[in-house]
Amino acid sequence: MSVMDTLVSRRTYRRFAQKAVPQDVVDDIVEAVRLSSCGANRQAVRLVVVNKPEAVAKVQPLVKWAAYLPPEQGTPKADELPTLYVAVVQDTSIPGDLATDTGIALANMTLAAWDKGVGSCIMGAINKPVLTELLGIEEPQKLAFMVAFGYPTHKAHIVPLTAETGVKYYLDENRDYCVPKRSKEEIAKYL
Numbered sequence: 001m002s003v004m005d006t007l008v009s010r011r012t013y014r015r016f017a018q019k020a021v022p023q024d025v026v027d028d029i030v031e032a033v034r035l036s037s038c039g040a041n042r043q044a045v046r047l048v049v050v051n052k053p054e055a056v057a058k059v060q061p062l063v064k065w066a067a068y069l070p071p072e073q074g075t076p077k078a079d080e081l082p083t084l085y086v087a088v089v090q091d092t093s094i095p096g097d098l099a100t101d102t103g104i105a106l107a108n109m110t111l112a113a114w115d116k117g118v119g120s121c122i123m124g125a126i127n128k129p130v131l132t133e134l135l136g137i138e139e140p141q142k143l144a145f146m147v148a149f150g151y152p153t154h155k156a157h158i159v160p161l162t163a164e165t166g167v168k169y170y171l172d173e174n175r176d177y178c179v180p181k182r183s184k185e186e187i188a189k190y191l
């Protein structure tokens with residue numbers, strides 16, 4: 001797959017097959033973060049890999065899915081849950097633009113997984129205090145995001161953003177995600 005094809009199809013996925021993510025994909029996710037560009041090459045992003053089924057089960061109730069959809073549409077059911085979570089953590093003792101470094105790491109890790117067919121959902125709506133305790137994250141490390149991973153059981157399509165759609169994603173008749181994106185004309189100006 002070309003990089004552009006990967007960028008088109010690497011969408012957010014929220015329903016998954018109940019099949020473990022293999023170790024080589026976990027290794028790629030970690031490697032993608034390890035190699036990420038970051039300010040002054042300070043490398044402040046850390047990961048906590050949650051892949052044992054009992055640990056994954058404890059994380060499930062601590063993340064919130066698809067704020068634009070009613071829970072019966074957007075929240076995965078028991079047989080649709082992700083099979084791997086990775087916590088993205090910032091070492092706040094390291095100076096720099098940690099938000100930007102974290103964003104690049106999130107992009108790289110989700111792309112690396114998708115290159116092997118593993119879909120993901122970056123999750124910011126998470127119960128940080130409880131997850132911080134559960135995952136044993138200690139100062140000066142700070143939990144920033146959870147990323148859910150698994151083999152998707154639905155598709156996701158880019159659709160034009162119109163006055164009718166606004167920015168909100170929705171499900172089509174196949175329960176596939178439709179994700180409105182602004183046009184190239186709207187987002188770029190050429191001088």
Ligand SMILES: Cc1cc2nc3c(=O)[nH]c(=O)nc-3n(C[C@H](O)[C@H](O)[C@H](O)COP(=O)(O)O)c2cc1C
Pocket residue numbers: 010011012014064065066067121122123124125126156169179
């Ligand atoms: C910083 C960030 C936080 C997000 N938090 C959540 C979340 O808590 N729950 C969720 O279901 N999706 C979450 N998402 C996924 C977004 O809803 C999704 O990226 C957006 O709707 C666009 O879809 P796309 O990723 O397919 O382009 C988050 C994405 C990002 C980048």
